[in-house]
Amino acid sequence: MFTFSFRGLIRLSLLSSLGLGLLLLFSLIYSSPLHEQLVVHLQLDNVPSGFIQIGKPDPNDIIRLTIGLESPNMTQLEKRLNEISNLNHTDYGKYLSKTEVEAFARPSSNVTKTLDAWLTGHNIKPKTTNPAGNRLTLEMPVNQAEKVFNTSFDVYTHTLSNQTVTRATQYSVPTTLAESILFVYPISHFPPASPKTSTSSRRRSVVPSSKLDTTNIVRRNLCNLSSVNVSSDIAIPCLLELYHVPTDMGVPSTDDEVVVLSSPGGGVNGRNIAKFLKQYLPDVELSKVRLEIVSADGGDSPENPTELSFQQDVLVETVLGIAPNSRVTVVTSPPDDPFFVHFLDFLLQSETMSTVVYITSNVDESGVDINMINAVCNDIMQLTARGTTVVTASGDGGVGGEANPGTCTAFHANFPAICPHTLSVGATQISSDFTEVAEASSAGGGFSNTQPMPSYQTEVVENYLKQIGDLYSGLYNRQGRGFPDVSIFGGWMDVVTDGPSVTGGSADSAGLMAGIIAALNDHRRAKGQGPLGYVHPLIYANTGAFTDITQGSNPGCGTNGFPASGGWDAVTGLGTPLFDELLKII
Template structure:
C-alpha cells in the first residue's frame, strides 16, 4: 500500500510555479531548485508523526518512497488493511481480460488524520486491468492494422516512396519522415554542440525495448546528415532491461527513440525504462518515474510519455489522481516540460471502447501540469480522426486556457453533444503534431506507424531544440509549457479541419483557435522562436 501525505505548503508551491510559468510575471522561468521543491512538499512534522503512530499501532513499519517524504509505502496483510481502514477488500476480476485485483468499495481513516492523508492506494481505483498493466496509447498501425511484438517478425516494409530530404516533400502524404517534419514545421537540421545542456527523457513501460541496430538503420536512411552512431542513454528503474535482440524490439520504444534521437540533432536523450518490479503498486510505474526524476539534481528538461494507465480518467479515484498530479506539479516546478500523448480513440479516449450513446470518456492524465499532445494528419494538416480530445471530469479549466476554451464553446454552441461532456472541465489536447504514416524501423524492417504516441516525442524534440537555443544564450529552459502556449497562439499552426469521432458520434470539429482535436495547433518553429525572444 501507499499513502500520500499532505504537503506542508502546497499552495506556496503552486503559487511559485504560477509565477515562474506566467510570461507576464517578473519571475518568469525562474524555476525552483530541488531543495525549493522539497521545502514546499515536505509534510509537516505533525503529519509524519501522527500517520506513523497510526501505522505503528497496527504493527506497520512504512518506508519513504519519495525524496520529500510525502509518499509512504508498506506491505500489510489484507485483514489488517480491513481493520485499520474499516474496509472490506475482495478480489475483483476484470471480465474482458480475466485480470484479478484486490480492491474495496469504500474505506475510512481516523478523523484526526484526514487533514494529513491525501490518498491511499490501492483502495477504490478500478481502472481496466489487462496483463500488461500499462498500455501504449498509440494504437500503432501499419496502414490501419495492429502491430505488436507478436507480429513484429511479419512486418513488411512499406512500398511508398520515402522522402529522405526536404526536396521530396511531395511524398509526405504517403510516408512521413524527419525530412517531412523539418519542412512542415520549419525545424533546424544542423547538429547542436556536443556540450549542449538541453536534454530529453523518453519514458518506456510494459517491457518495451528500444533497439540500437534499428536506430542506426533509421538514422542512415532518414537522417543521413546525422552520425549513424548517434544514440541514447539507458536509465533502468524497477528491474528494467533493454534487450538488443531484434526480435524483442518494441514498436512503441523504437518509435519514441527514433523520433527523439532522430529529430533532436545530437541533444542528449535518456531512455527511462520502467520494469515490472514497480514500487508504486499496480499503477505500472507512473509515480515511480516522477519520484525518481525528482530525486535527481539534473533531471531531463523534457519528458515525453506515450503510455497511459489502462482505461480512461475515471479508472483512478479522484484522491489518487490529484495526488499523482501534485507529483507532476513538483517536477514541472523544477523546469521540466512534461508531455503526454492523449490517446487514439477520439472522444472515446481509447480505440475500441463501446460508449455509444454514453458520455465521452476523458483520457488519462488530464492533470493541468502536463502538456497533452494530440495528432494531426496530411500535408497540409488537419486533425487526425484518432486524436483523443475533450474535457476532464476531474480538473476544472486553469486560468491560462479559459479564454481559449470559451471561444471554442461559443463556436459549437450548447446543443452539440449536450450532456455528453463537461463544459467546465480542463480541455485537451494543448497542442498537436503529425500522428499518421510515420516511418520507423522495427526488427530490421521499415513500417508505417501512427498515433498520438508519435506526436508527443516529435513535439518534445522541438521543445528540446528550443531549450538548446535558450540555454546557449544563458536563458532558462521553457519548463512548464501550458501558460506560455495559450499566451502565444501565434506561435502555432492553427488547424481548422478534421474531427475526432468516437462513442457513436463524429466527435468534436476542429475550428479556428483552440479545439479539442488539435489544441492550439501544431508547432511553427520560427514563430515559437520569436515568441521566446530568440
C-alpha cells in the same frame, strides 16, 4: 434513619477509584493507534469491467503499498510557478531547486506524527519515505494489511489481457487521517484494461528490408510535401520540412535530457534506433547518440527486459528524429504503477531534473478516483516547477476514448492529459488537398470533469465554446480544463522496428512534440538560458507560432465529436508547431 459507616465509606471510595481507573484504562486502550476509529477511505461500487475474481491470495504473501499524503502548500507552489512562468515577471524562467519544491510538498508535522503513531502501533516501519515526506512505502503480509486497513483482498484476472492482480474493493484509514491521506495505493486501484500503453502506436505489418522499395523514401532535400496525402507514409525528413525544423540545429549538443516512460516490461532495441537514424537522418553521428535505459522503483532490469518492445523503439525514434542531439533516457516502470505514482516520485527524487518528460500512456479519467488524479497532477506541477516540460498524448479514439462505445452518457477525457501542467498533444494527418487536418482515429480531446479550466487558456477556450454553442450540451464539462494544447502529425510515419515499418497515433505525436521542445531547449542553452519548463503561458500568448488547424473532428460515442475551428479547439488545440516561429519567442 441514615447510619454512617466508616467501613462502607472506604468500600465506596475503593469502588469509585476502581471504576475511575477502569474508565481511564479503557479510554487509553480505545484511543491508542490500534483501536482508533476507522472510516472507509475508498470504496468501489463495482469491480472494473473485464476483471473477475479467481480466488484468495496467500495470507503470507508480501504486498507493497504506498501512502500518499496531502501537501497543504500546493496552492502556494502554483502561485510561485505562475510568477516564474509569467513573461512579464522579473523572476521569469527562474525555476526552483529540488529542495525548494520539496518544502512546498511537505505534509504538516501533525499529520506526520499522527501517521507515525498509527503505523508504530501496528509494528509497521515504512520501507522508504521520499525526501518531501509525502510518500511512504510499506511492505507487509496480506493478512496484516487486511487488519490494518480493515479490508479483504482477492485475486483478480482480466479476461482479455490475462493480467492478474491482488486487490480489495474498499479500505479504511483512521478518522484522524482521513482528510490528509490521499491514497493507499494500489489497494483498490485496478489497472487499466490493458497492461500496455493505452495511447498505443498503430503499427502496420513489418515489411522485410529486402523487399522495401527505397525509391519511395524521401530525403529532406528531396521532400516534396505536395506529393504527400492521407494514404502516404511520411518519413522524418518530410516532417522536419513540414514544421520548419532544420536538419542542422546550428547549436552544440547539451546535457538536456528527455525522459521517456516505458510500458511495464518494455525494452528498447538500440540496433533499431541506429538503423532508423542511419536510414532517415544519415548525417547524424551515431557515436554521439546518447540513449540510456534505467529502472524506476521495481521496473524491469535494463539488462533483462521482459520483451523488446517495438512500441518503445518507435517512441524513442520519434524523439530522436526531431532532436538527435538530445540525451534520451528510457525509464522502465513497475507493472503495478498504472497511474504513474512510482514513476513521478522517482523523477522528483532525482538530484538533476530532466528538461522534458514524455509520458507515453493515458487512462480514462472516469476510471481514476479524484484524490489520485489530484495527487498525480500535483506531482506533475512539481516537475514543471523545477523546469521540466511534461508532454503527454491527448489519447486515441476521439471523444469516446480507447473503448469508443457506440453511445455515451458523457464524453471521455484522458488522464494525465487533463492535468493543467501537462503539455497535451493531439494528432493530425495530411488530407487529400495537402493540408493538415485532425487525425480522426487518433484525435482525443475535450474537457476534464475533475480539473478546472486554467487561466492560461480561459480566453481561447471560451471563444471556442461560443463558436460551438449548445453542441453536445450535457455530454462534457464546459468549465473543465480543455485539451489538447497543441497537435502534430499522427498519421502513418516511417520507422524501424526490427525492419522497416510504419506507425501512427497520438503517442507518436507526443514524441514528436517532445523532440520539438528538446530542440528548442538546445537553442536556449546556447544563449545561456534555462529550459522552457512550464511552457503553457508562453505558447498561449503566442498562438502565431502555430499553424491553425481548421478541418476535421474527433468522432466517438456515436457523434462526430468536437469540430476543429479557427483558434484553439478541442481536437487540435492551438494547432501544429512552426519551429522557426517558436525560436523567435523563446
